[in-house]
Structure formats: structure tokens, C-alpha cells
Amino acid sequence: MEKKAVLEIKGYSKVYGEGKKAADNVTLTVESGDIYGFIGHNGAGKSTTIRAVVGVLDFTEGEILIDGHSVKTEPIECKKITAYIPDNPDLYDNLTGIQYLNFIADVFGINSSKRSEEIEKYAGLFEITDSLGDLVSSYSHGMKQKLAIISALIHEPKLIVMDEPFVGLDPKASYILKQIMHEMCEKGTAIFFSTHVLETAEKLCNKVAIIKNGKIIDSGTMEDIVGNQSLEEVFLEVHDEK
Amino acid sequence: MKNKNLILLKALLDSTSQWNVLRHCKDKKKKGRIIGAYAGLAILYLMLMAYSLFSCIGYGKIGLTDIVPALCAMTISVIALFFTFFRTNGYLFKFKEYDMLMSLPFDAKTVAGCKFLYMYLKLLPWYLSISVAMLIGYEMYVTPSAVTWLIWMALTFVLPIIPMLAAAFLGYIITRISAGFRKTNIVQTVLSFIVVILAFSSRFFIESMIKEDKVEETLESVYESVNKTTAIYLPARWFQLAVTDTDIISILLLTVISVALFEILFILVGRSYREINSKLKNHAASKKFSMTVLKSRNVLNAIAFKEFRRMTGSTIYVTNASMGELMALVMGIAVLFVDIDTILYKVTEGAPVTKEMLYPAMALIAYFCVGMVSTTVMSPSLEGKNYWIVKSLPISGKVLYQGKMLFNMYKTVPFALFAILCLCISSKAPLLTTVLSLILGVCLCGFSTTWGCVCGIKHMRLDWENEVEVIKQGAGVAIYMFPNMIVTMLLVVVAVVLGRKIDQNIIVGIMIVIAAALAVLFYKKAMKLAEKQA
Numbered sequence: 200m201e202k203k204a205v206l207e208i209k210g211y212s213k214v215y216g217e218g219k220k221a222a223d224n225v226t227l228t229v230e231s232g233d234i235y236g237f238i239g240h241n242g243a244g245k246s247t248t249i250r251a252v253v254g255v256l257d258f259t260e261g262e263i264l265i266d267g268h269s270v271k272t273e274p275i276e277c278k279k280i281t282a283y284i285p286d287n288p289d290l291y292d293n294l295t296g297i298q299y300l301n302f303i304a305d306v307f308g309i310n311s312s313k314r315s316e317e318i319e320k321y322a323g324l325f326e327i328t329d330s331l332g333d334l335v336s337s338y339s340h341g342m343k344q345k346l347a348i349i350s351a352l353i354h355e356p357k358l359i360v361m362d363e364p365f366v367g368l369d370p371k372a373s374y375i376l377k378q379i380m381h382e383m384c385e386k387g388t389a390i391f392f393s394t395h396v397l398e399t400a401e402k403l404c405n406k407v408a409i410i411k412n413g414k415i416i417d418s419g420t421m422e423d424i425v426g427n428q429s430l431e432e433v434f435l436e437v438h439d440e441k
Numbered sequence: 442m443k444n445k446n447l448i449l450l451k452a453l454l455d456s457t458s459q460w461n462v463l464r465h466c467k468d469k470k471k472k473g474r475i476i477g478a479y480a481g482l483a484i485l486y487l488m489l490m491a492y493s494l495f496s497c498i499g500y501g502k503i504g505l506t507d508i509v510p511a512l513c514a515m516t517i518s519v520i521a522l523f524f525t526f527f528r529t530n531g532y533l534f535k536f537k538e539y540d541m542l543m544s545l546p547f548d549a550k551t552v553a554g555c556k557f558l559y560m561y562l563k564l565l566p567w568y569l570s571i572s573v574a575m576l577i578g579y580e581m582y583v584t585p586s587a588v589t590w591l592i593w594m595a596l597t598f599v600l601p602i603i604p605m606l607a608a609a610f611l612g613y614i615i616t617r618i619s620a621g622f623r624k625t626n627i628v629q630t631v632l633s634f635i636v637v638i639l640a641f642s643s644r645f646f647i648e649s650m651i652k653e654d655k656v657e658e659t660l661e662s663v664y665e666s667v668n669k670t671t672a673i674y675l676p677a678r679w680f681q682l683a684v685t686d687t688d689i690i691s692i693l694l695l696t697v698i699s700v701a702l703f704e705i706l707f708i709l710v711g712r713s714y715r716e717i718n719s720k721l722k723n724h725a726a727s728k729k730f731s732m733t734v735l736k737s738r739n740v741l742n743a744i745a746f747k748e749f750r751r752m753t754g755s756t757i758y759v760t761n762a763s764m765g766e767l768m769a770l771v772m773g774i775a776v777l778f779v780d781i782d783t784i785l786y787k788v789t790e791g792a793p794v795t796k797e798m799l800y801p802a803m804a805l806i807a808y809f810c811v812g813m814v815s816t817t818v819m820s821p822s823l824e825g826k827n828y829w830i831v832k833s834l835p836i837s838g839k840v841l842y843q844g845k846m847l848f849n850m851y852k853t854v855p856f857a858l859f860a861i862l863c864l865c866i867s868s869k870a871p872l873l874t875t876v877l878s879l880i881l882g883v884c885l886c887g888f889s890t891t892w893g894c895v896c897g898i899k900h901m902r903l904d905w906e907n908e909v910e911v912i913k914q915g916a917g918v919a920i921y922m923f924p925n926m927i928v929t930m931l932l933v934v935v936a937v938v939l940g941r942k943i944d945q946n947i948i949v950g951i952m953i954v955i956a957a958a959l960a961v962l963f964y965k966k967a968m969k970l971a972e973k974q975a
Contacts (some may be wrong), residue, residue: 253544257719278546289538291456292904295465298455305448306545334465336904 202230204264205358205389206252211261213247213413221247223413225261229358229389229406234380236404236421237393238434244413245393246286249362252391253283266357279307282351286362286393288343292336296327296346299335300353307354317353324375325349340367348376352383359383361392365399377403401430409437445547449555454562457906478900478916485919486566490574497578505664506582510593510684512667513575514600514677517568521601522608524564524913526636529612530629531757531909532560533710535721538906543715550711557609557707561601563914572597585684592692593684602699603676606706611636613710620720629756634767637760740836744844745851748820752848758823761912765813766856772810773863781867794937796868801936801948803870804881807860809929811853812885815893818921820845821901822911828903838971842894846967849890857882877949884956889925891963896921898970 206229213222222244229235239245250256252263254274263270265277290299297318304314322328325345335343344367351359359380365373380390380403394400400407401421407430408418417424417437425433455461459475466472493516497509533556542552576593579585585593615636619628671677676698679691738746752758776784781796799806821842824831831841861882865875900917902910912918932952939948 250540254715255540255543256722257716275546275548278544281544283540283544285540285544289541291452291538292906293456293458293461294452295461298452298461302448302452303545306445306547332465334462336462 202232204228205231205233205266206235206360206391207262207264208248208252209262209264211248211251211263212259213244213251213256214259220413222251222258225410225413225415227408227415227418229391231357231387231389232384233389233391233406234384234404235389235391236400236407237391237410238395238397238400238407238430239393239410240438243410245410246362247413248410249283249360249391249393253281253360254278255283280357282354282356282359284344284347284351284359284361284364286366287340288347290335290343290346293334295334296322296331296338296342299346300331300350303350304353309354314353318349321349321352321379324379325372341369341372344368345372352379355388357388359388359390359392361390363394364392365394365396373399397429397431397434401425409434411438445551446555446558449542449547449551450558450562453555453559457559457563457910462904474900474902474916481916481920482566485923486570488923489567489570493571493574494578497575498581500664501578501582506579507685508664508667509575509579509583511671511677511681513572513579514680515667515670515674516571516575517597517600518604518674518677520567520571521564522604524567525560525605525608526612526633527757527761528560528909528913529609530616530633530760531755531907531912532556533609533612534616534718536907539718543718548711549714550707553710553714554703554707557605557703561605564601564605565598568597568601572600588687589684592687596680596683596692596695599696599699600676600680603695603702606699606702609710610706613706616721617713617717620717625721626754626756626759630753630759633756633760637764638767638771740840741844741847744836744841745848748816748845748848749851751820751823752816755908757909757912758819762814762816762819763852765810766852768813769807769810769856769860772807773860776863776867781864798937798940799864799868800870800874800878801940801945801952802933803861803864803868803874803878804857804885804949804952805929805933805936806864807857807882808885808889809926809933810860811857812889812925812929813922814918815889815897815921816849816852817842817845817890817893818897818917819911819915820848821894821897822903822905822915822917823908825903825905825908825911838974839968842898842967842971845897846890846894846964849893850886853886853889854883857886873946874949877946877953881949881953881956884953884960887960888956888963891960891967892925893921894967895963895970898967898974 206227208225208227211222211225212220214220225244225248227235237245237248247256251258252265252270254270254277258271266280268276270277291302294302300318301314304318309317318331319328322331325348327342327345327349330338330342335346338346344364348364351361364376368376377399384390404421406418406420407424409416409424417433421430424430428436459478463472463475466475493513496512497506500506500508500512533553536556543549547555572593576590579593580590615629615632619625619632622628671681676695679688679695682688682691683695752762781799785794785796785799834841858879861878862875864870865878870878896917900915900920902915905911936948936952
């Protein structure tokens with residue numbers, strides 16, 4: 200499979216009101232088939248970067264391209280091929296699970312048979328089929344997370360952006376999500392996600408970037424970054440050094 | 442593929458509709474509450490319809506029926522303007538699902554436009570209630586043709602758009618300006634209050650401009666005002682011409698201009714939508730904290746302070762919950778500088794009411810302002826998803842609601858006392874009347890607080906998507922507000938009328954006893970409800 204840049208972040212910076220830099224000249228590229236881990240301490244700038252990538256947050260400098268489209272000038276084109284799973288999904292509580300998924304399918308123009316097939320498949324995998332008729336307000340955090348994941352997968356995006364996707368998931372759901380991530384990247388989907396679980400990142404990702412105080416302090420393939428150490432050791436080393 | 446605007450609009454309506462909850466919820470108690478809220482709302486619409494119908498009958502009886510279409514247009518426009526202005530901040534900006542919606546392939550114009558249309562649809566029953574009732578009233582005297590009925594009803598859907606767009610534009614400007622400041626909420630709140638004060642004072646300004654002669658009869662005075670305002674406010678004029686003369690040009694002007702303004706406004710809003718929302722979120726993230734000495738409070742005051750922070754942290758909450766206090770403050774200052782008889786003449790449209798007649802109603806007038814909204818009616822529901830915090834604290838339900846009530850007393854009592862004192866000084870009320878009025882003011886604040894708390898707990902709703910649903914559309918708020926306001930207005934009239942036959946201080950004394958008794962009664966009821974919740 201030929202590798203192609205799906206997400207390109209070039210010199211991205213985000214400055215807050217009082218001159219505080221949440222992201223400083225961030226540059227990285229996620230290619231098709233990549234599972235790209237984005238790690239850093241709390242407040243390092245991971246979520247800010249992710250929210251800029253998915254077009255939610257405005258940014259000060261730089262360029263973000265998704266499949267060659269600029270997030271700034273062609274946001275709709277970018278969003279059509281991107282799926283975003285936030286760390287704490289704020290879904291519509293007064294919709295039922297199935298109504299919410301149907302809404303997302305409508306937005307992405309997925310035909311009836313395809314949407315039923317996809318929803319059935321993923322809801323079955325995450326074992327929430329029986330709850331799809333219930334209101335989202337009655338869901339636990341983990342169930343909401345599963346619903347958000349399903350909504351991200353049903354439109355077969357080229358890029359999946361996830362902010363701490365494993366938080367709140369039970370062990371089985373975490374395992375299934377990892378399997379799905381592998382399957383998706385085999386099909387050529389690019390995955391970019393933030394996590395604090397370094398063990399998972401090390402096993403799952405082929406590329407990784409470490410961010411500290413808004414700056415990328417190390418990035419590359421997992422082998423290059425880790426060498427013969429563990430990702431945890433590398434992270435602590437570079438975090439303390441730089 | 443379906444139209445994206447329709448998809449989003451449907452999702453917005455479904456996601457905030459209690460109807461959807463009713464269909465899918467399994468909790469019978471919750472279903473009962475929803476049905477109760479719908480019934481309450483239906484009663485409110487019926488009350489509004491009755492009021493609109495009777496006002497038309499009043500005009501019909503004195504042969505002024507031709508003013509009804511313009512009056513309908515003006516009433517709907519004013520309601521649309523104010524209702525939208527107070528909702529814009531919560532609906533168009535700073536809404537909870539912003540990240541989710543903006544990460545989907547919608548452009549900013551679609552999101553903002555749909556939010557506006559959603560707001561329009563939510564307010565439509567109010568407009569229709571007024572319009573249908575006034576059309577019926579009009580029909581009783583004019584017997585219009587079927588075409589008139591058709592035009593009237595069709596234009597009712599178009600009529601609110603221009604004032605709503607004007608209010609949304611004001612809200613947009615205010616948010617845009619305030620987004621540039623670090624203290625966004627404070628700037629936004631101050632600007633919102635300025636706009637409201639200007640809007641209220643403009644009423645008197647316009648009236649003084651257009652009233653050249655003294656008009657003796659109140660209805661004729663309104664007739665004059667509406668006629669002259671219609672000449673200035675063209676959409677109302679177009680509605681009137683469309684209905685009375687079947688004027689196609691007026692129909693087209695109203696429709697085309699409404700649609701064009703919608704397009705223009707949302708192209709404008711869409712361009713800076715992400716920038717504004719990003720800035721609004723930036724400020725929350727950019728504040729740097731430095732540790733200082735922390736002030737300790739007792740539990741009740743700590744809860745009251747939390748309520749204060751909750752209120753001031755939300756522009757929509759603070760503008761709605763403090764409007765009455767602001768009115769009391771402005772009224773208090775105004776009566777110190779303007780002769781109270783002059784104000785009375787203006788407000789009552791020339792009715793023969795003197796300041797002395799108002800002595801027994803001083804506290805009620807102040808209460809009409811400060812008691813308009815009680816924070817206790819909203820704060821239980823406003824806990825929303827944070828409800829777990831107060832529930833997991835080592836405090837009883839009683840203490841929690843006592844704290845909430847304490848905050849409302851802190852908020853209302855000083856303003857009520859200030860307004861009463863100013864009214865008494867300005868009208869040169871006797872000392873005993875002044876003291877009794879001050880006591881009555883405190884009792885009424887107590888009543889407002891406890892009655893609000895009962896409504897708030899009984900109609901508590903934590904699963905809201907947008908706080909506007911609680912603050913502006915909550916069943917508890919409606920049940921608290923409307924009877925409270927109507928009873929207060931009636932009491933003012935009763936007190937003034939009775940005050941001419943019975944000693945005014947006795948009337949105030951009786952009201953003190955009743956208000957205090959009701960406050961105690963509702964306090965006990967609130968405590969019982971709080972206990973049940975624990």
C-alpha cells in the first residue's frame with residue numbers, strides 16, 4: 200500500500216489571550232495506515248492541537264492540511280473525511296443512541312442499508328445494541344464513549360482523531376477498539392490520537408510525537424524513538440531533559 | 442442526500458424536546474413531570490391568548506378595530522426582540538455541543554443559522570398564540586375574507602424574523618466585543634444591561650416624541666402610539682397593509698427583506714463564528730492562578746457564594762436573574778430625581794393615580810421588580826451534570842437548599858429595601874408606612890425565595906442541553922413567574938383601591954402577615970421536598 204500524507208501539521212502555533220503559547224511551531228505528518236500516538240503531560244497542548252486539527256479551535260500561525268485540504272480555508276472538505284472522538288463526549292442527551300447515530304449518518308450522507316449494516320456491526324462489537332433505543336442521558340460514561348466511537352467509524356473516515364480514546368472503556372471495549380484501529384489502518388485510514396497510557400501507545404503505534412509546553416520535543420517512528428528502551432523510560436527522560 | 446440544515450435542525454429539536462424523552466423514557470415519574478410541564482405551558486399559552494383576545498375586544502367595543510393588525514405586529518415584534526436578545530448568548534454561542542457540531546462537516550453559517558432557526562421554532566407557539574387570538578378578536582368586528590385569514594396566518598411566521606435578527610445581531614456584536622476582553626462575562630453582562638436599559642428608556646423617548654397632545658383615554662392613547670410607531674417600524678406597517686388591503690408589495694417586502702437579512706446576518710456571523718468561540722474558550726484557559734490567602738466561610742455562606750459564582754459565570758443567567766434588581770435600582774434612583782406623580786402619569790397613561798394612593802403598594806411595586814425571577818427556581822436544575830458534586834458532599838439536602846435560598850435573599854433584599862426607601866422618600870410617605878413597607882419588602886423577598894425553591898425542586902430538570910432551557914423555558918420558572926407577577930399586579934390594584942377606604946398601614950400590616958405566613962409555609966414545604974431528595 201502506497202503511503203500518502205493524510206494529516207500535515209506545519210508550524211502550527213496557538214497563542215492565548217495573555218501571550219501564553221499552548222502550541223508552539225508544531226510540525227508533524229500522519230500518513231495513511233499510520234497509528235500515530237501523541238503523548239505529553241497534562242496541559243502540554245495535546246487537546247489544543249487536536250481541537251485545531253478537527254476544526255473546532257481557531258489557531259494563530261501555521262497550516263493544517265487534511266488530505267491536502269486546508270483546515271482554515273476548506274473546513275468542510277476536511278471534516279467530511281475526518282472523524283473526531285473527544286475525551287469527554289458531549290452527546291445529545293435527549294436523543295436515543297440510535298437517533299444520535301442516525302443523525303451522524305444523515306450528516307455524512309450514508310445510505311440506509313450501509314448505515315444499518317455499520318451500526319449493527321459496531322454496536323454488536325461494543326455490546327451496546329440493546330441500549331441503542333435508550334436515551335443517551337441514561338448511558339454511563341463508557342457507553343457514551345462507545346457511542347461516540349461508533350459514530351466516528353460508520354462513515355469510514357480517512358483520518359480518525361481521538362483524544363484519550365481509552366478513558367472510560369472497559370477492558371473488552373479497549374481491546375476491540377485496538378483491533379478496529381489495526382483493521383482501519385490496514386485499509387489505509389490514518390489514526391492520530393492522544394494518550395497517557397504509554398504501554399498502549401508503544402504496542403499500538405508505529406509513530407509517536409512527544410509534546411511538552413506546546414513544543415514537539417521528539418517525534419518519529421516508534422523504533423527510532425524507543426530504541427531498546429521502553430516508551431515510558433524515553434518519555435520520562437526527554438520530558439525531564441528538554 | 443437530505444438538506445444539512447434540516448438534519449441539524451431536526452437533531453437540535455429532538456435533542457432538547459421533552460417529547461422525545463417522553464417517548465423513550467421508562468421512568469413514570471419523569472413522564473408525569475413532563476406531561477405536567479406541557480400542561481402548564483398550554484395554560485400559559487391559553488392565558489396569553491385570552492389576554493390578547495380581550496384586548497382586541499376592548500378596541501372593538503370602542504370602534505378602534507383597525508389598529509388590531511398593527512398592534513398584533515408590534516406585540517409579536519417586541520416579544521420576539523426581547524425573548525431573542527436574552528437567548529442569543531446561550532443559543533448561538535457558548536453552547537455545550539459546540540465541539541461536536543463544529544467537528545462535523547457543517548459550515549459555521551449552517552450551525553449558527555440552524556441555532557437561530559431552532560430558537561425561532563421554540564418561540565413560535567408564543568407568536569402564534571398572540572396572532573391567532575388577535576385574529577379571532579379582529580374577526581369578531583371586521584369579518585375579514587378567507588384571503589385575509591390566510592395572509593395574516595402566513596405572515597405571522599415571517600413577522601418575528603426581523604426583530605429576532607435584530608436581537609441576534611445585537612447579541613452577536615456584544616459577544617464579539619466581549620470576546621476581546623479577559624473578563625468576557627462581565628463585559629457581556631454590562632453591555633447586555635446597557636442595551637436593555639436603552640431599550641426601556643427608548644419607549645419613553647419614542648412616546649415623548651410622538652405624543653404631541655394629551656390624550657385622555659388610555660386605549661385611545663395606545664391607538665395613537667401604535668399608529669405612530671407603525672409609521673416608524675416598517676415591518677409592522679407592511680403586515681398591517683398586507684392584512685387590511687391585501688397589499689402584495691407589502692407581503693413581498695416583509696418576506697424578501699426577512700429572508701435577505703437572515704442570509705446577510707448569518708454570512709457575517711459565520712465568518713467570525715469559530716474565531717469568537719475560540720476566543721471565548723481561550724480566556725478560560727489563559728488565566729494564571731497565583732495562590733493567595735483563602736477566605737473561609739460557613740457551609741450556608743459557602744453554598745450561597747457558589748450560587749453567586751454560578752450566576753455571575755453565565756451571562757444568560759445573570760441577565761435574567763438580575764434584571765429585576767437592576768430595574769429596582771433604576772426605579773429607586775429615578776424616583777429620587779423625577780417627580781413620582783410625573784412617572785405615575787406616564788406609566789398609567791394619564792390615569793388619576795396620586796403618589797399618596799400608592800403608599801400601601803410601595804413594597805409591592807419594588808417586589809414586582811425583584812421578585813420577577815428567583816434564583817431558587819433555577820438553581821436546582823442548573824446543577825445539571827454537576828449534581829453529583831453537591832450530592833456527594835457531607836451536607837443534607839436541607840442545608841443545600843437553605844444555602845440556595847440564602848443567596849436569593851442576599852440578592853433581592855438590599856435592592857428591594859433600596860427601592861422601597863427611595864419610593865417612600867420621594868412620595869414623602871409617613872414614617873410608620875415606610876417602616877411597615879420595608880418589613881413587607883423583606884417578607885415578600887422571603888416568599889419569593891421559598892416559593893421559587895418549591896417550584897425549583899418540584900420541577901427540577903438536570904438533563905438539559907443548554908442552560909437557556911432551564912432559565913427561560915423551565916416549567917418551574919413559568920409556574921413561579923406568571924402567577925406571581927399577575928397576583929402582584931392585582932395586589933397593587935387591590936391595595937390602592939382598599940387604601941382609599943381602610944387605613945393604609947392596616948393594609949400593609951395584613952399583607953405582612955400573609956406574606957410572612959406564605960414564606961414560612963413554602964419554606965417548610967421546600968425543606969420537606971429537600972428531605973425527600975436526600
